[in-house]
Amino acid sequence: MIEVEDLYFTYPSGVEALRGITLTIRDGEFVAIMGQNGAGKTTLVKHFNGLLKPTKGSVKIDGVDTTKASVAELARKVGFVFQNPDHQLFCETVEDEISFALKNFGFDEDAIKDRVDWALNLLDLTRYRNISPFMLSGGERKRVALASVLAWDPKILILDEPTIGQDYEQKERLRNFIVQLNAQGKTVIIVTHDIEFVAECKPRVILMAEGRVIADGDPHEILTNPNLVSKASLILPETTRILLGLRGMEQSGRLARVIDVYEAGRILTAMLRDQG
């Protein structure tokens, strides 16, 4: 469980990035943090694994204050994938990159091999096993960064912009995988601008603006609220925008909270058949 209590954070340069954040994320939740550039999303999640410490207020992971927890303990529990993969990758080969943390955490050799194989396969990277991460495309590097954290199976996963550089098919794989992890009781927190991805995954949504939380709750409620959405510098999901254009038509109330294209397809089919 993550408990954030009246958290403030100011960078040494004087920028006040977080201004009083209070929230709780329970075990096994799937949460998307969204909002404008510079809102403080990355700064907030960096508090969850102790990379940053509060200027004021507190952050507790499973009841332990991050200023008191040991770095090693936090690192094992909270896996963090950076927004920019280049901040994370430094090994000679993709395989070394993925086994690095596993070695540090003391997994034995067989387990390391199994987990590396598993992670390579999961992220469609097996063919790059012996290649330098710096010879890969942008999207491929992002997947190496994801693989290296998923491999050690942390209890809480924080993914900063996991869909960057990913095509539709890779996003589908990622989505299925997150759903699976979630079903196993893992906590998954994504920071993302990818409104279409969120509309498909339907996690709990937290909107941030200017260092504060401006909305927190059900994606169908939040992502169809034009006012909130524009305050957070988002735009409505494409499907919602299509359906908004049907306002005022008979039965269009059935479409008011729809964010996903398959659901829209089903309801519209029924409506069009009813009439035909």
Add this chain to the structure above:
Amino acid sequence: MEIIRTEDLTYTYPISSKPAFRDVSITIDKGEFVLLTGPSGCGKTTLCRCFNGLIPHFYSGKLEGEIMVAGLRVPDHPIHELAQHVGLVFQNPENQLFALSVEKDVAFGLENLGLPRDEIRERVDWALKVTGIYDLKDRAPYELSGGQQQRVAIASILAMRPEVIVLDEPTSFLDPLGAQKIFEVIDRLNKRLGITIILVEHRLDLASKYADRVIIMNEGRVVLNGRPRDVFISDEAQLVGVGIPKATMLYKLLRENGIELGRVPITAEEASQMIREALTHDRG
């Protein structure tokens, strides 16, 4: 009039065993707005690196075939000369930022062009404003959020106003409203100043309405090249795993259920309009 032409262009990175792309033959006309997409690793960034001469001048390896940009044979002209015609916004913004302040980063390219002071001032301010970072102009680039950095990278290329602007996933770090605004600025540069745009994007919902043409690559080859509507509706686009716009997807879902909307929509507005018509029409 053509501004970019490649003929059977094939490139292999040093020590790689297979080409990053092969046999690419495309022509892009002056003033076109081209959307380049395709699965992760298909060769988009590598192709972009040829347009401004990073390949073959910075990356060695083997370049075969022909490539002409703005009348220049790329292998025969150094990067700084090509840079006067082609600006490239990198996929990873940090690789493009180096100065001590945001403002200096944006001004750097203009100073190299030898423009008068006033003109530099005017263009830098304009670029900072249209990308929404004017207030951050005195900050150091490394003290910015991911999206703010990406805006600096975009501003520094826009300020140059070269004949061709190549943007490699320029909005991956941007909030959606910010992304939309950037697309609008690019669209205006394209329509008003006739600047040729090549935009690499995975998220097609926002970008496709601006494009005259879509090129889809897969496994190092160009597999589709045509008008957005024709390309998105083709079965091949789906097979390649490209995320077609939701408007087009909804059209296809309804068609699978026996409901025909007529024309293929690519924007939300078009789709709403067609569905409205279908709903009213059926009632009559």
